[in-house]
Structure formats: structure tokens, C-alpha cells
Amino acid sequence: EAQVTQNPRYLITVTGKKLTVTCSQNMNHEYMSWYRQDPGLGLRQIYYSMNVEVTDKGDVPEGYKVSRKEKRNFPLILESPSPNQTSLYFCASSRKGGGMGHEQYFGPGTRLTVT
Amino acid sequence: GQQVMQIPQYQHVQEGEDFTTYCNSSTTLSNIQWYKQRPGGHPVFLIQLVKSGEVKKQKRLTFQFGEAKKNSSLHITATQTTDVGTYFCAGPEGAAYKYIFGTGTRLKVLA
Numbered sequence: 050e051a052q053v054t055q056n057p058r059y060l061i062t063v064t065g066k067k068l069t070v071t072c073s074q075n076m077n078h079e080y081m082s083w084y085r086q087d088p089g090l091g092l093r094q095i096y097y098s099m100n101v102e103v104t105d106k107g108d109v110p111e112g113y114k115v116s117r118k119e120k121r122n123f124p125l126i127l128e129s130p131s132p133n134q135t136s137l138y139f140c141a142s143s144r145k146g147g148g149m150g151h152e153q154y155f156g157p158g159t160r161l162t163v164t
Numbered sequence: 165g166q167q168v169m170q171i172p173q174y175q176h177v178q179e180g181e182d183f184t185t186y187c188n189s190s191t192t193l194s195n196i197q198w199y200k201q202r203p204g205g206h207p208v209f210l211i212q213l214v215k216s217g218e219v220k221k222q223k224r225l226t227f228q229f230g231e232a233k234k235n236s237s238l239h240i241t242a243t244q245t246t247d248v249g250t251y252f253c254a255g256p257e258g259a260a261y262k263y264i265f266g267t268g269t270r271l272k273v274l275a
């Protein structure tokens with residue numbers, strides 16, 4: 050089954066404790082992206098990756114890091130989480146090509162609370 | 165930077181009534197995507213529009229892309245309770261894959 054998986058699904062942590070949210074897709078997609086969703090603000094892109102070892106900042110990259118060492122995985126790293134990073138996080142993937150966007154497949158989401 | 169606004173923010177309709185959400189970008193878009201997110205779920209792709217003035221239909225859903233490629237709309241005819249959720253539009257900033265999502269329209273359908 051084609052899917053994007055995220056782990057963990059729920060996480061409560063404390064300020065400053067480094068954490069990683071994993072994202073994996075089994076569709077051989079080149080493009081992957083991280084979004085955060087906050088009430089009234091919709092989905093905001095954090096980082097995206099066009100392919101292995103190619104990443105770029107989205108709209109709200111501050112406080113986050115990503116890496117793309119393998120095509121299927123795109124982990125989101127919070128080196129020193131703060132309460133304003135409490136949010137619902139989604140990973141997404143899609144094909145790339147033709148100079149045009151393609152359907153993005155979203156993971157189930159990770160609800161992060163930083164106290 | 166580029167902004168994508170959606171209106172209305174919320175809409176409550178009686179089952180069987182029509183519903184429309186509008187998406188407006190501050191810049192011209194090369195394409196626009198629409199997604200639906202059920203309560204507690206994740207966004208699910210509905211459609212992508214590419215051409216100026218394009219109209220596409222999916223059963224009771226009609227999607228339009230404006231002539232200037234700066235606005236779009238989603239119209240649902242005769243809403244059903246299964247239409248409940250938040251509808252988002254999204255467009256790329258420039259030619260890259262940096263996607264800007266609208267703030268979404270939350271639809272509630274009263275039976």
C-alpha cells in the first residue's frame with residue numbers, strides 16, 4: 050500500500066530536549082516536505098527536499114533541521130524545542146517532474162507538545 | 165512574500181445546500197491544488213488546476229482556476245454530511261516546489 054508514515058504520532062517533551070520526527074514514504078517519490086498546522090494559520094511549509102541531499106527552506110524553517118540521506122526518508126529535527134513549536138506536523142511526498150507540481154501524499158501527522 | 169487567502173474561514177450549511185470557497189493569491193500561480201482534511205485526519209489531494217480559466221468537475225465538486233491564474237474556487241452542489249472537513253488550496257511560490265497553503269475553509273454540514 051502506497052503510504053507516508055510518521056513516527057511518533059504523539060509526543061510530549063520539555064523545552065530544550067532534542068527530538069526527531071521520522072518520515073518515510075514507499076512510493077519512490079523525489080519530493081518530500083514538512084508542514085506544521087496551527088489553528089487559524091493553515092499549513093505552513095517548514096522545509097522541502099527535491100531529491101537526496103537537496104533541501105531548501107520553506108516559510109517557517111527557524112528552529113528546525115532536516116536531512117535527506119535516502120530517498121525514502123526525510124526526518125525533521127528539533128535541536129532545542131521551544132513551546133512555540135507545539136503544533137501538528139505533517140510530512141508529505143510527491144513525484145517531481147515536468148516543471149509542475151504533483152499530488153502531495155500526506156502522512157497521518159505528529160502532534161507535538163513542548164512544555 | 166506570496167500570500168494565499170481563503171474565504172470564508174468557516175461555513176455552516178444545511179445538508180442539500182450548496183457551498184463555495186474562494187482562494188486568492190497575491191501573485192500569479194503556475195498551478196493550484198485543492199485538498200480536503202477531515203476532522204482529525206490529514207490533507208488528501210482533490211485536484212490540480214494548471215490552465216488559465218480551467219474548470220474541472222468531480223461528481224458534485226466543481227473547481228475553477230481564474231483567467232489571471234491568481235484565484236480559484238471550489239463549489240460543492242447539494243452538500244452531504246460526508247463533505248464535512250476543511251478545504252485548502254495550495255500554490256507554488258515561483259517555479260519551485262515551495263508550497264503556500266491557504267488558511268482553509270472549515271465546512272460543517274447540518275443534517
